[in-house]
Amino acid sequence: MSSDTMTQYSIEELKCPKCGHAHHLKKYSVINVTEKPAMKEDILKNRIFNFDCENCDLVAPLTYESMYLDSKKKLAICLSTEETDMEQLEKWKSRKGMTLRVVDNINDLKEKIMIAENLLDDRVVELVKIAYLRRLEKEMKEDTLMNILFDYNGNQMYFLVFFEKKGIGRMPFDLELYRSTASRYERQIKAHSTDDFMKVDMKWAGDIFFMRS
C-alpha cells in the first residue's frame, strides 16, 4: 500500500456553530477501509462526517473533502465540496481497474458504500430506482418525492423513499428487476461510463432510461 492511499487525517479546531464550545476534530483526507476496516462502520453509523456537541447536543452533518478508498473492492469515492478541485484528483485516475465515483453529500457516500457491500453495481441500482418511480406514481400525485436511497439490514435489501409530507417509507429491493435491468442496459451502461470520477445518480440513470424508451 503506497503512502498516499493510506488513511490520513489532520486535527482541526472547530467551534460549535450553536454554543461556541471548542472541539478538536479529526478530519480525514483519506480513509482506506482495507487498511482500517472499522472505519466503514464508523461512516455508516455517523461517527465520522458528523458534528456532535457534548455541550449543547447539537448534531449536524460535517461535510468536507475526503477520499474513501476500498483497495480490496477497487473502489474510490471522492466526497466533494464546492471547493474540490477535480484536477487535483488526476493522480487517482492512473490506478488501473479502479471504480471511481464522486458524491457531494454524506448520505450518497453511505449509499455507495452499502451498494458495494452487497456487491451490486451502483449504475444498475440507479436505473432500478427510475423503474421504481412507476410503482410510486400514485403517491407522487399526492406528495413530493424527495429522495430514494438504497439501504439494507442483514440480507434484506430495500429502498428508503423520502416523501415531503408522509416521511420515510421502505420498499423491498427487487433483485430480479436488478438482474434483468443489468442485462437489458448492459450496452448503454458501458457507453455512458468513463474512467473518470463519475457522478452516478438518478440523473445519470435517467439519461439512459429515457433515451431508450
Ligand SMILES: [Zn+2]
Ligand atoms: Zn454546542
